[in-house]
Amino acid sequence: MNEANYLVNPVFYGSESYSNINQYIEDKKPSSVFILVDTNTQQNCLGLFLKNITTELQIEVIEIEPGEENKHIETCTGVWSALSELGADRKSLMINLGGGVVTDLGGFVASTFKRGIPFINVPTTLLSMVDASVGGKTGVDLGNLKNQVGVIVQAELVVVDSKYLQTLSSREMRSGLAEILKHGLIADESYWNRMSNLSSLDLSDLDTIIEHSVNIKSEIVSQDPYERSIRKNLNFGHTLGHAVESFYLTNSEKDKLLHGEAIAIGMILESYLSSEILNFPQKKLRDISKIIIDLFGFTDISTEDLNQIISLLKHDKKNSNGQVNFVLLKDIAVPELDVIVPEELIFKSFDFYNSLNTTNH
Template structure:
């Protein structure tokens, strides 16, 4: 990965990443540098960034509020206005320093301001490292519906440094773990077995797992950048996961779920549906469910909750002609895309989740 130093979207780690960033700034000599953070990353990660960066160049920081509820057009509007007021132009550079909300929104802001200015992602959460920062998907939510507005546009570079993970509360680490478990399910039995038995205290092995997870996603995106077939597998568990996340976000009686917490539920449901429709092995289904529930607390769903979640599925971006399409697995590493799923299978999957 990243043999060619000018390869757009390359993901480089630790010192190599920081050196590539310094080289980029030196060669491109941007007119101005803007760092987009949220309130948390401004407080916890900006000092790490300033200490590790290997270039001398003054920058301006633009800080957005924390949380998925601010991943919307009005936040973009504020950032666009700030960029405009501070004299950003097409030769400026945006550095997105944060988790998935910052990298998604910052990439979208950069891709659209003055018809597109260069941006670099420095993911600070596990979720952003293994998911949001790779593959060039940028965008915002429309109301409580996830990622309805956006573009695919690669960053100039992604700098991945696990030093930022020390700033995270534990539930944010497990939120990122959900995407790594997903990579195991869609990729191979070998990676699944390794990630299933993850030991967060073994720093060396955990860093290897993170990097392998990035490689899995990178390889998939390289083969299918515009999601015609293989890249759809990265949505495993996300069709129902996003709907659950949206529903919990808009419902005052429910806790707000982190992205990974919602996707974890979505993966259990998708794996049960896979067992019912395309023959995913029952024993492996139970293993998947047990593994996920070891890391993620179970949520409760009433009949009304499930009805509403199913109604939200119509907003899924993979749908065609009004049909909801799922990614299902015949086994670990063996996928089928564009599967139509009758609602009865979804109700049965929720029943399985509740009673497991």
């Protein structure tokens, strides 16, 4: 088996897929099993999960506070300490049951505890099903800077059960939709067209939508697990989106944005940059902008905030030699890597975004 294929975790779908976890536990015989949850998944998801697990092993549950603001090293220290106090050893298994914060942080905790114990991801939000739980990226934020500390380590397997989505608010569902739209924009125009016409997600379509998105991501990751080349395509909308998200996360006067809401803004900004630098078609820029604003609404980003947002770009993980590197689009499903964007154009992209406030409302 070559290195690339080996590095993509197997993903199983639906309520039958718990048998894969039970089989894994039976085959690998871990010494103990730990489930990482946050307060929300402890309340809404843990019961459904445990009902499907048949092991005789004792299962310990470790709970963290929910939300991106808790995705930091202090939370990891708490989980490492809990594992240690509860007698975890190198043969223990960690199961991360939750959204992107739980799978990112839990994967990082597992892959560093005693130099690495195996972990399984069971994503419970749309965002983590189509993005965070798949592909091996783990990690935490450093202050308000997103995902600055982490490692790329694959989960043993991922179980996607869309029943968990019944516990989500429509806002959380929309947040996950941003990553699905991104997959269409970078890889599959017909998928983009189909997804952008959904005024509301029909739950019966959801399983095939999630699977299609995971396949797009897995296909890219299998070719480039460590993000040396084409895996960077998955960062479309994230260079500016993460800067916007970080700014709103740490500015107490602002309402926090969910990850998908910030990425939606980033996709409009970076589609504008694509039109300026790579001649991305104007009509498609207008279509993307309208679809995203219709879905996510408009966030007021004032001129005074821009300098702070743009200064956060300097810490983006994709930078090299002091240059901010963008993934932009020549067309839908035709991404271009490592595009250097002059700072004045970045300011103009925010002018363009702000102009949508009057034209769409």
